[in-house]
Every structure is written in C-alpha cells, then in structure tokens.
Amino acid sequence: xxxxxxxHKSFGNNAVLQGINVTVExxxxxxxxxxxxxxxxxMLKCILGLxxxxxxxxxxxxxxxxxxxxxxxxxxxxxxxQGGALFDSLPVWQNVAFRLLRGALKRSPAxxxxxxVEKLRRVGLSAxxxxxxxxxxxxxMQKRVGLARAIAAEPxxxxxxxxxxxxxxxxxxxxxxxxxxxxxxxxxxxMTITHDMSSVRAIxxxxxxxxxxxxxxxxxxxxxxxxxxxYLDQFIHGRAEGPIEAIR
Amino acid sequence: xxxxxxxxxxxRNTLSFLAAIGRVTLFAIETLRQLFLPPFYLREFALSLLxxxxxxxxxxxxxxxxxxxxxxxxxxxxxxxxxxxxxVPSIVAIGMTRELGPVLGGLMVAARVASxxxxxxxxxxxxxxxxxxxxxxxxxxxxxxxxxxxAATLAVPVLVAxxxxxxxxxxxxxxxxxxxFNAAAYLKNTVDFxxxxxxxxxxxxxxxxxxxxxxxxxxxxxxxxxGAQGVGRATKSAVVASSVxxxxxxxxxxxxxxxx
Numbered sequence: 001x002x003x004x005x006x007x008h009k010s011f012g013n014n015a016v017l018q019g020i021n022v023t024v025e026x027x028x029x030x031x032x033x034x035x036x037x038x039x040x041x042x043m044l045k046c047i048l049g050l051x052x053x054x055x056x057x058x059x060x061x062x063x064x065x066x067x068x069x070x071x072x073x074x075x076x077x078x079x080x081x082q083g084g085a086l087f088d089s090l091p092v093w094q095n096v097a098f099r100l101l102r103g104a105l106k107r108s109p110a111x112x113x114x115x116x117v118e119k120l121r122r123v124g125l126s127a128x129x130x131x132x133x134x135x136x137x138x139x140x141m142q143k144r145v146g147l148a149r150a151i152a153a154e155p156x157x158x159x160x161x162x163x164x165x166x167x168x169x170x171x172x173x174x175x176x177x178x179x180x181x182x183x184x185x186x187x188x189x190x191m192t193i194t195h196d197m198s199s200v201r202a203i204x205x206x207x208x209x210x211x212x213x214x215x216x217x218x219x220x221x222x223x224x225x226x227x228x229x230x231y232l233d234q235f236i237h238g239r240a241e242g243p244i245e246a247i248r
Numbered sequence: 249x250x251x252x253x254x255x256x257x258x259x260r261n262t263l264s265f266l267a268a269i270g271r272v273t274l275f276a277i278e279t280l281r282q283l284f285l286p287p288f289y290l291r292e293f294a295l296s297l298l299x300x301x302x303x304x305x306x307x308x309x310x311x312x313x314x315x316x317x318x319x320x321x322x323x324x325x326x327x328x329x330x331x332x333x334x335x336v337p338s339i340v341a342i343g344m345t346r347e348l349g350p351v352l353g354g355l356m357v358a359a360r361v362a363s364x365x366x367x368x369x370x371x372x373x374x375x376x377x378x379x380x381x382x383x384x385x386x387x388x389x390x391x392x393x394x395x396x397x398x399a400a401t402l403a404v405p406v407l408v409a410x411x412x413x414x415x416x417x418x419x420x421x422x423x424x425x426x427x428x429f430n431a432a433a434y435l436k437n438t439v440d441f442x443x444x445x446x447x448x449x450x451x452x453x454x455x456x457x458x459x460x461x462x463x464x465x466x467x468x469x470x471x472x473x474x475g476a477q478g479v480g481r482a483t484k485s486a487v488v489a490s491s492v493x494x495x496x497x498x499x500x501x502x503x504x505x506x507x508x
Contacts, residue, residue: 048382050379050382050383079380083375085375099385102386103287
C-alpha cells in the first residue's frame with residue numbers, strides 16, 4: 001500500500017503540490033489525471049525520491065520512504081517513463097535486463113538475456129529486437145521495451161508516466177491492454193499518470209484528479225461519469241468552458 | 249536605487265560565482281567518494297578509456313606534431329638573433345614536455361571530450377535516462393561520472409607522453425629538413441638535455457587536466473537545462489570551464505613544480 005500524507009512541493013514561487021493526500025491499496029491500479037503542469041510527474045518522482053518533497057510523508061507498506069534503505073526500496077519499483085528513457089548506448093536486451101546485469105539482483109549474462117527475451121515476448125516483441133538499439137525502434141516499440149524493462153525484475157509496484165502519449169490510437173489501445181494485463185497478472189500495485197481518457201478507462205480501478213496542487217476528486221472508475229464534480233466533468237469531456245481556466 | 253544597482257550587480261555575480269565554485273567542489277568531492285564505493289562499473293570504464301584515450305590520439309598527435317614543427321622554426325629564428333640556433337632540439341624537447349604537450353593536449357581533449365561527455369549526459373538528463381538509472385537502483389554518479397573521470401585521469405597523461413614524443417618528432421622533422429640540422433646530433437641534443445622530471449611533470453599536469461575535463465563534462469551534463477538549448481549551453485559551459493581551469497591550474501602547477 002502506498003500512502004501520501006500532506007505532500008507539498010514548490011519550485012521557487014511555484015507551489016506545485018499543496019497538500020496531496022492519496023492512498024493506493026496493494027494490488028490496485030490508481031490513475032492520476034489532471035492538466036499539464038499540475039504536478040502529476042512531480043508526485044511520482046517524490047515517491048521514488050527523485051525529487052524530495054518539502055513537507056509531508058510517503059509511506060510504502062507502512063515504511064517511511066525517506067528513511068528506507070534506497071536500493072532495497074527502489075528494487076520494489078518499476079517505472080515506465082513518458083519517453084521510454086531507454087539507454088541509447090545499450091542494445092534492447094541490456095536495457096530490459098539492466099537491473100539483472102548489476103547490483104543485488106545480478107544474474108549471469110545468459111540468464112539475464114533469457115529473461116529479457118521472455119519479457120520482450122510478453123510485451124509483444126520478437127527475440128530479434130533484442131540485439132537492436134533503441135534508436136532503431138519506432139515510438140510504440142520503444143514504449144513496449146520500456147514496459148518490458150519496468151517489469152523485468154518483477155516489481156511489486158509499477159509506475160506508468162503518460163504511457164500512451166505520442167502513440168496512434170491503435171497502439172495506445174494495445175499499450176493500455178498490455179498494462180492492464182500485466183498489472184493483473186503480476187498482482188502489482190500500479191500508479192499511472194495520463195491525460196488520455198481511454199487509458200483511464202482501460203487501466204484504472206481508482207481515479208484521482210489533481211488540480212491546483214491538491215486531489216480535486218478521487219473515487220472508483222465506475223463513479224467517474226456520475227461524480228457531480230464540475231472540474232472532473234470538464235476534464236473528462238474535454239470542454240474548454242468550465243471551472244478550469246484554459247489559456248488561449 | 250540607481251546608485252546601488254551596480255553594487256547589487258557585482259554582489260549578485262560574486263555570490264553566484266562563489267556558489268558555482270562551491271557546487272563544483274562538492275561535485276568533485278562526491279566523485280572521489282563514490283570512486284571508493286562498490287560497485288565499480290568496469291565496462292563503462294573500459295568504454296570511457298577507449299573514447300577518451302584511444303580515440304583522442306589522432307587529434308592530440310596532429311596538434312603535437314604541428315606545434316613541435318612550429319616551435320622548432322620559432323626557436324631557430326628567435327635564437328638566430330643571439331647565435332643560439334643550436335638550442336633548437338633541447339628547447340623543443342623541454343617546451344613540448346613541460347608546457348605545450350600537456351596544455352595543448354589538455355585543451356584538445358577538453359574540446360573533444362568535455363563537449364561529448366556534457367552532451368551525452370545532458371541528453372540523458374533531458375530524456376529522463378538519469379532518473380531511469382536511479383529507479384533501476386543505479387547511482388548515476390557511480391555509473392556515469394566515476395568511470396569517465398577515472399578514465400580521463402589515467403588516459404590523458406599517456407596521451408601527453410605520446411604527444412610529447414610526436415611533438416619532438418615534429419621538431420626533429422622540421423629541424424633536419426628545413427633547418428639543416430644533422431639528424432644524429434639533433435637526437436643526441438634532445439636526449440642529453442631532457443630530464444626525467446621534464447616528462448613526469450608534464451604527465452602529472454596531464455592527469456590533473458584529464459580530471460578537470462571529465463569532471464566539467466559530467467558536472468555540466470548533470471546540471472543540463474531542458475531541451476536542445478539546455479544541452480547546448482551545458483556543452484559550451486563544459487568546454488569553456490575546462491579550458492579556463494586547465495590554463496589556470498597549469499600556471500599553479502608550473503609555480504609548484506619549477507619555482508618552489
């Protein structure tokens with residue numbers, strides 16, 4: 001279970017997070033929605049310790065993230081970055097098996113490669129992609145490789161940062177389905193940030209909307225269309241008119 | 249208000265300059281600390297050694313060769329004013345090993361290596377690859393900075409030594425073909441006047457310059473701003489800072505080595 005208690009984060013005068021309180025139950029999938037620049041990525045990065053919060057507490061299974069042993073803490077997480085964040089100096093299989101080639105989870109290169117090929121197959125990529133470099137792959141394939149890397153060490157918690165941004169609708173659907181399948185299959189706890197409502201409906205058990213630095217609305221996916229929250233309604237229907245100011 | 253504006257400007261810039269020195273110093277200390285912490289990424293180190301050492305050889309060699317040749321011509325024409333043409337071999341050797349080999353080699357490595365390190369790490373930063381490293385339980389300082397800084401510190405002295413030899417060869421080539429020196433006499437003069445410390449001091453300078461170049465490349469890469477402009481600025485800053493630091497530290501090292 002991940003629990004964020006009163007998380008604040010400012011960059012200079014810009015108070016991005018102003019008291020975030022959210023809980024994700026173990027094995028559940030939470031999708032965080034909200035406009036660009038509302039601090040969704042900052043929130044994920046605070047959990048991972050990539051950005052230290054100014055105030056508040058992050059608990060993962062009751063353990064305070066700030067005082068946890070970093071390597072053991074991070075070993076519980078997998079993350080799919082928005083742009084893939086694949087290491088372009090390494091071939092695909094070494095990207096996927098990165099964690100298995102070094103550190104506490106180190107395996108022999110042959111074993112790590114075998115696992116990488118198996119994970120690539122799981123995300124719908126053939127073994128011949130393994131020796132290619134990320135620069136030789138299309139955007140959709142890079143996302144799949146990123147997904148394979150996120151699940152390679154079988155983490156308990158997986159974060160997806162805008163998993164369908166920049167993909168065509170069909171590929172976005174394929175990635176959404178894959179994420180859902182993998183999360184269910186692994187029994188992992190998932191947090192996804194997205195603008196894409198098709199992703200929300202495909203991936204979420206629970207939805208939280210971030211606006212003005214706080215969670216504006218949260219609830220199960222089944223309630224999203226009858227929330228009665230004007231902010232959420234404006235967002236999910238993509239209306240220019242409403243309480244959220246659209247800069248034109 | 250108008251009267252205090254220049255003072256504010258000076259104060260602000262002084263503070264930001266001192267803050268930058270503090271940040272670079274902390275970065276250097278952290279690099280040295282991480283050097284002694286496991287794991288050591290051997291593959292990254294070997295690749296850095298190849299990139300920084302082996303692949304810089306042509307540019308350092310060419311620079312040294314032409315510098316040695318030009319130095320021979322200059323010393324010959326300058327020495328002719330007081331009938332000291334015969335000192336060409338020894339001055340070329342001393343000038344190359346003590347000063348021009350390490351400094352010009354260091355500056356060429358700064359142009360080639362600091363820029364490529366800053367651009368590579370800067371691009372990794374803006375494409376979230378550095379964040380990805382952290383989430384994969386890998387310390388970016390240990391994985392990216394330590395291998396590059398260690399490789400440069402070890403490789404540049406060797407580059408300097410090779411550059412010294414090629415520079416002396418450039419002087420020799422010009423000496424015997426253009427200035428009518430006797431080949432055997434030129435070589436004997438070079439060997440007789442050259443001392444071990446001339447070569448060693450240049451190599452020590454090379455190690456310091458190598459450390460500076462890789463450190464600046466990594467520092468500015470890690471602090472790169474967003475987008476192509478951010479990476480471009482990081483690359484430029486890395487080359488400028490490493491070049492200035494090479495020249496400044498060269499003066500300090502020369503004071504320490506030859507006037508103490």
